[in-house]
Amino acid sequence: MADTLAGKLLVAMPGIGDPRFEHSVIVMCSHDAEHAMGVIVNKPRDEVTLSDVLDHLGLDANANFGARAVLDGGPVRPDRGFVLHSEDFAAGDATRNVAPGVRLTATRDVLEAMASEAPPQHFVLALGCSSWGAGQLEDELRHNAWMIVDLDRAIVFGEEHEAKWAQALHALGLEPAQLMGAAGNA
Secondary structure, three states: OOOOOOOEEEEEOOOOOOHHHOOOEEEEEEEOOOEEEEEEOOOEEEEEEHHHHHHHOOOOOOOOOOOOEEEEOOOEEEEEEEEEEOOOOOOHHHEEEEEOOEEEEOOHHHHHHHHOOOOOOOEEEEEEEEEEEOOHHHHHHHOOOEEEEEOOHHHHHOOOHHHHHHHHHHHOOOOHHHOOOOOOOO
């Protein structure tokens, strides 16, 4: 599919109508005629850290990363970890190239690497993902629920999660205050 959104960012418009996606920035990991899947990268889970997740799996967190936030990647499969990481890690067929400099792995291998002395240079762990069925995302785009932004690794891997939505808008030359919460009628 030539018009795939894989490797792009979806940025929620104000008034998207679903509180789970308000001010979300989603890295689109796959998109074709039948399915779309992405990971929200700007909503930390207050109650859990990387150390908590690794401890639960019997792994010791690297001291440099243990306090790092775990993100809420979306409402689908919230019990499963999805790791977006730099290209310096791969787990064979379990790793998907998302965009230059960004890969996705959702197996224990990447968690073990994160706990090791040689973790991927850049990574974010999210629990859950966002998923759409055939035509669903395209319908949301027609209804102006999302803006499409070129992927920026600084947004994906940055740790100032509350600033990522505005950063993505800035990439389009927009200020958050310029956007209205709902479309008007003439």
